[in-house]
Amino acid sequence: MINFAYTRATGIADAIKEKVEANGGGQFLAGGTNLVDLLKENVARPARLIDINRLPLAAVEPMSGGGLRLGALVTNADTAYHPEVQRRYPMLSRAILAGASAQLRNMATNGGNLLQRTRCYYFYDVATPCNKRQPGSGCPAIRGQNRVCGVLGTSAQCIATHPSDMCVALAALEAVVRVSGPQGERSIPIAEFHTLPSNTPHIENTLSPDELITSIDLPESPYAAHSVYTKVRDRASYAFALVSVAAGLELDGDTIKSTRLALGGVAHKPWRLPAAEALLTGKPATKESFLPVAEALFAGAQGYEHNAFKIELGKRAVVRALTLAAKGTAAIHDVNGQTADA
Amino acid sequence: MNLATANASPPATQFVTLTINGQQRHLEVAPWTTLLDLLREYLDLTGTKKGCDHGQCGACTVLLDSKRVNSCLVLAVAKDGSQVTTIEGLAAPGSELHPMQQAFVDCDAFQCGYCTPGQICSAVGMIREGHAETADDIRELMSGNLCRCGAYPNIVAAIEKAMDATRARLSV
Ligand SMILES: Cc1cc2nc3c(=O)[nH]c(=O)nc-3n(C[C@H](O)[C@H](O)[C@H](O)COP(=O)(O)OP(=O)(O)OC[C@H]3O[C@@H](n4cnc5c(N)ncnc54)[C@H](O)[C@@H]3O)c2cc1C
Ligand code: SF4
Ligand code: FES
Ligand code: FES
Numbered sequence: 001m002i003n004f005a006y007t008r009a010t011g012i013a014d015a016i017k018e019k020v021e022a023n024g025g026g027q028f029l030a031g032g033t034n035l036v037d038l039l040k041e042n043v044a045r046p047a048r049l050i051d052i053n054r055l056p057l058a059a060v061e062p063m064s065g066g067g068l069r070l071g072a073l074v075t076n077a078d079t080a081y082h083p084e085v086q087r088r089y090p091m092l093s094r095a096i097l098a099g100a101s102a103q104l105r106n107m108a109t110n111g112g113n114l115l116q117r118t119r120c121y122y123f124y125d126v127a128t129p130c131n132k133r134q135p136g137s138g139c140p141a142i143r144g145q146n147r148v149c150g151v152l153g154t155s156a157q158c159i160a161t162h163p164s165d166m167c168v169a170l171a172a173l174e175a176v177v178r179v180s181g182p183q184g185e186r187s188i189p190i191a192e193f194h195t196l197p198s199n200t201p202h203i204e205n206t207l208s209p210d211e212l213i214t215s216i217d218l219p220e221s222p223y224a225a226h227s228v229y230t231k232v233r234d235r236a237s238y239a240f241a242l243v244s245v246a247a248g249l250e251l252d253g254d255t256i257k258s259t260r261l262a263l264g265g266v267a268h269k270p271w272r273l274p275a276a277e278a279l280l281t282g283k284p285a286t287k288e289s290f291l292p293v294a295e296a297l298f299a300g301a302q303g304y305e306h307n308a309f310k311i312e313l314g315k316r317a318v319v320r321a322l323t324l325a326a327k328g329t330a331a332i333h334d335v336n337g338q339t340a341d342a
Numbered sequence: 343m344n345l346a347t348a349n350a351s352p353p354a355t356q357f358v359t360l361t362i363n364g365q366q367r368h369l370e371v372a373p374w375t376t377l378l379d380l381l382r383e384y385l386d387l388t389g390t391k392k393g394c395d396h397g398q399c400g401a402c403t404v405l406l407d408s409k410r411v412n413s414c415l416v417l418a419v420a421k422d423g424s425q426v427t428t429i430e431g432l433a434a435p436g437s438e439l440h441p442m443q444q445a446f447v448d449c450d451a452f453q454c455g456y457c458t459p460g461q462i463c464s465a466v467g468m469i470r471e472g473h474a475e476t477a478d479d480i481r482e483l484m485s486g487n488l489c490r491c492g493a494y495p496n497i498v499a500a501i502e503k504a505m506d507a508t509r510a511r512l513s514v
Contacts, residue, residue, distance in 0.1 A: 006356065006373035006419050029420060036415045037396050039374070049373065051420050081473065101486020102468060104397055106409045107416070237485035 001039045005048040012180055012212060015052050019210045020182055022048045028212065029053070030073060030112040033104050038117065042126050043133060057111075057214055060084065066220040069178075072111030072213045076166065077102070079110055089218055090329050091227035091246050095169035098231045101238050111213040114167060114177065114193065115205070118160035118268075119240055121145055131157045132201040139201075147306040148240065151314070152267040154302060158201030162194055162269050163240050169229055171262035171270035172246040175218050181211035194269030204268070223248025223260055227329045230321040231264075232313060241265035243314045245321035249285060256280045256289070261322075263297065266314055273297050285326035287319060294318040358422040362387070363431025369418070377416040378402045381428060389429035389459045393488070400487035403460035403467070404428050410467025412486075429459035432466065441507035442466050442500070449500035453491035461487045465501045469508045477502060 006029075009015035019026045025047030029035060038044035057073040060082050068088065070079055079085055080096035100108065117123065122130045122140045129137035139158055141149050149159040170190050177188045194205050207213070226249040233239040244264035250257040259280045263271040276296035283289040294315035301311045324332055355370045362385065371380060378395075381387040381404070393401030395414045402414040405427040432440040439447070442462050452458045464487045468474050474483050480498050489497065 001374050004373055006417070008420070008422075029417070032417060032420070033397055033412075033415050036376070036417060040395065049417075053420060077471075081471075101397075101400065102471070102483050103400060103403055103410050103412045103464065103486045104415075106467075107411050237482055 002042065002045050004039075004046050006051065007048065008051045008054060010054065012055055012057075012214065015050055015055060015212055016180065016182060016210060018048075018050045019212070022046075022050070024209065026050050030109040031075065031107040032112075033100070033108045034112060034116045038124075041124055043117075043124060052212065063217060068218045070110050070216045070218065072215055073109050075106055076100070076108040076110065076113060077105040080105065088224050089169070089173060089221060089227075090224055091172060091229050091248055092166065092169040092218070094227075094229040095165045095231075095244075095246060098229055098241075098244070099165035110166070110216050113164055114170075114213060114216070115207075116162075116164055117204075119148055119163045120160040121148070123160065132160060132197075135200075135202050142304065145306060146304040147242075149304060149307055150265075150267045151301045151303050151307060151310045152263075152271050152298070153196045153269070154267070155197045155199065155201070157199055158197035158268070159304065160197065160201065160268060161265055162204070162267070163265075164270075165229070165231065165241060165244060165264060167194070168244055168262045168264035168270045169246040170216065170218075171272050172248055172260040173218055173221055173223075174260075175216050177213060178215045178217060179207060179211040180214050181208055183208075185214075187217070190270070191272060197268045201268075221248070222250045222258070225329055226251055226325045228321050228325040228332060230317055230324065232317055243310055243317050245314075245317045246270075247318075247321040247325045249280075249322065249325045251285060251326070254284050256283050256285055259293075259322075261293070261297065261318065263314060263318070266301075266310055271297070280322075285322070287323060290319045290322040293322070356419050358419055360418070360421060360423075361425045363427060371418045373417065373419045375418050376414055377404070377406070377418045377421065377426070378413040380418045381413065381426075387428050387430055390463075391456055391459060393456070393460075398488075399457070399460075400464060401457050401460040403464040403487065405463055405467055408467075408470060410464050427463070429463055432462065440466070441511065442504040445500040445504035446497075449496045449503060450493075451496040451500035452489075452493050457487060457489045457491075457493075461489065461497055465497075465504070466508060468501075469505060470512055474501075474505075 027046040029049045029051045057071040059071045061069045063069050076096050080093045086093045122128045131139050150161040175190045177193050231241045231244040241264045246262045248260040259277040276293050391401040393399035397412045397415045404413045468483050
């Protein structure tokens with residue numbers, strides 16, 4: 001860990017001003033669960049940490065127009081257990097609870113979760129090259145240990161995934177990220193927030209350098225009654241996803257009116273394909289309907305030596321998630337976010 | 343007390359006030375000092391263990407403002423004004439063990455004991471959170487605490503045993 005200065009921001013404008021003044025050397029500190037780890041690994045090397053924990057961004061509030069606003073500093077735990085999140089956005093609650101551990105969720109914030117870095121082994125190991133950590137140095141994962149890497153939207157420069165569970169549900173719910181910066185406030189739809197690696201894997205999102213995330217806004221959702229988050233991983237708990245699926249169905253009897261599907265563990269951002277979702281409109285909620293959707297989502301997928309299994313696994317996870325969602329959110333036995341058929 | 347490390351070139355240390363196991367402490371810390379290192383290296387509270395130092399094992403779990411956290415990922419400087427309870431502070435000195443500590447002894451819920459302070463603090467934090475009812479819930483919500491000796495069955499049994507007594511303590 002390098003030595004750095006520490007300041008505690010007193011307000012939103014103050015935090016942004018300090019960030020600008022740090023001239024590229026500043027980094028916001030929220031829960032610290034990713035940043036402190038990266039400091040210890042010498043991957044993050046800021047000159048100054050700007051602590052944002054005292055900013056007034058820790059509320060969950062109803063929005064005029066019907067949605068729900070999640071403050072950037074609300075912890076992942078408080079978000080997942082919030083009664084309105086559980087009632088209206090059960091998919092999000094379950095996605096968060098499927099991630100990390102109870103201790104980490106008590107510390108981790110919603111803003112920090114959006115910006116957590118990949119878990120690609122080489123990114124964490126400063127003794128190895130990595131285009132994301134050091135642009136132009138190469139990507140050892142492509143021919144190396146790539147079990148945790150992606151199979152969709154990868155590039156010749158980087159095949160890393162975004163590791164968040166929460167963001168997968170946010171993608172399915174079409175959340176909007178609100179940010180504040182030197183140029184004022186703006187809103188970024190979640191689909192446009194994270195980016196694919198292409199030729200610039202060190203750039204992971206469309207946030208400008210000195211912008212602060214202030215909230216995540218959830219629009220009204222018709223999917224609460226038929227929502228599921230399915231996560232497949234190497235152990236039953238406290239492990240990142242190999243593949244995960246957030247699925248929501250809007251049903252009219254047995255007929256599907258609309259569908260939301262997002263995949264985690266497979267790409268540099270939560271993977272959504274509205275054209276695949278549209279295949280289900282007007283269809284019965286059966287396995288026969290779901291199979292072509294799974295095929296469409298993984299069309300063009302490219303597997304690597306240690307992760308090609310994710311393609312078949314992912315397709316099966318999609319069918320399973322949709323099958324569970326059709327049964328209804330309430331029918332899914334839920335052990336604190338763990339999904340199992342009862 | 344000056345807690346700056348020897349190579350602490352500027353940027354400078356800062357003062358924080360922390361209440362640790364009921365005792366208010368005024369401390370001077372370097373910004374990069376974690377709460378875990380502060381407790382162990384500077385305050386001689388070595389009950390809290392360092393397993394991985396990366397949030398992956400739970401050995402460093404303490405209660406920070408009553409919530410369980412991984413102290414290895416907490417920068418002490420950021421927690422000015424907070425209350426910290428470690429395994430040393432769960433029961434008052436000289437008094438009986440906390441019911442969770444007693445249950446771990448009674449149920450033989452450890453072998454080497456290295457993970458135990460973190461397990462016990464985590465279990466107390468979990469019961470305060472109020473989402474654990476069944477053994478399945480306990481297993482899931484305690485998954486952030488690894489035990490290399492594999493004492494899991496007895497850990498779950500100890501927590502089930504101490505659940506009511508721990509709850510009763512919280513409500514007073
Ligand atoms: C052992 C372990 C296991 C984990 N397992 C999972 C898992 O299974 N699933 C999962 O989804 N996650 C998992 N995580 C990751 C965890 O969810 C993230 O570390 C956490 O969400 C990050 O939030 P934070 O508040 O701690 O962010 P910090 O570490 O404080 O910050 C992360 C980044 O975001 C920036 N930042 C934070 N807030 C803002 C803001 N408001 N505006 C602008 N920039 C900001 C920081 O500058 C930093 O660059 C795991 C983490 C660990 C250590
Ligand atoms: S996949 Fe991306 S993060 Fe991993 S080594 Fe290659 S460039 Fe680095
Ligand atoms: S030492 Fe903190 S989680 Fe392992
Ligand atoms: S008792 Fe040895 S690690 Fe748990």
